[in-house]
Amino acid sequence: MPRQLISTGSPFEAAFGYSRAVIDGGFVFVSGTTGYDYATMTMPEDPAEQARNIFATVAKVLEEAGVSLADVVRAQYFVTDRAYCEPVLAVCGEVFGAIRPAAGIYVVAGLLRPEMKVEIEVTAKLR
Numbered sequence: 001m002p003r004q005l006i007s008t009g010s011p012f013e014a015a016f017g018y019s020r021a022v023i024d025g026g027f028v029f030v031s032g033t034t035g036y037d038y039a040t041m042t043m044p045e046d047p048a049e050q051a052r053n054i055f056a057t058v059a060k061v062l063e064e065a066g067v068s069l070a071d072v073v074r075a076q077y078f079v080t081d082r083a084y085c086e087p088v089l090a091v092c093g094e095v096f097g098a099i100r101p102a103a104g105i106y107v108v109a110g111l112l113r114p115e116m117k118v119e120i121e122v123t124a125k126l127r
Contacts, residue, residue, distance in 0.1 A: 001026075001126075006064050008057060010038055021061045028065040028124040032078070033057050034116045047084040047117040051091040054120045067124045069095060074123040075103040081117070082107050088118055 006021040007013050013020060021030045035050025036043050038057065044050055059069055075096065079088055085105055092103070101122070111119055 004065075006061055008038055008061060010036070011041075020057075021065060023065050023126070026126050027073075028062060028067055028071075028126065030058055030061055030122045030124070032076075032119040032121040034111065034119050043115045045115075046087075047079065047081075048087040048091050050116075050118040051088045051120065054118060055091070055095050058120065058122055062122075062124055065124070065126075067126060069124075070099055071124040071127060072096065072099060072101045072122045073125050075101045076121045077103065077105040078108050078111070078119040078121075079105065079117060080108060080110055084117055 001023065004023040005019040006023070008020045010020065018031055020033070021028055033054045035053040037053055044053065055069070062068055062071065075092070077088060077092065079085055085107070089105060
């Protein structure tokens with residue numbers, strides 16, 4: 001299968017030169033995704049709600065790639081404050097409870113914009 005690029009239409013993708021996801025070598029690599037509701041370009045304040053928005057975006061991208069959240073083999077979670085770890089991980093547990101991909105959570109100094117509290121990146125296996 002040739003390399004395939006997937007876009008969600010986010011203005012960030014074209015402006016910053018990246019794809020929301022790339023299908024290559026039997027995997028779907030989903031870029032770091034933040035909690036925007038891309039229909040309204042709004043961001044909830046709550047980090048758990050940001051995580052829910054992220055998983056909604058990621059699920060749509062994976063579906064377009066022909067896979068689902070059940071095919072995720074690796075997940076990386078980035079938060080801007082230790083206090084966000086547990087609320088975000090609770091959402092991750094809701095989404096990945098039975099799937100259980102290899103994962104890590106990282107507390108970072110900041111993300112691109114101050115309203116961004118959470119960023120999630122996943123890799124899924126094509127079946």
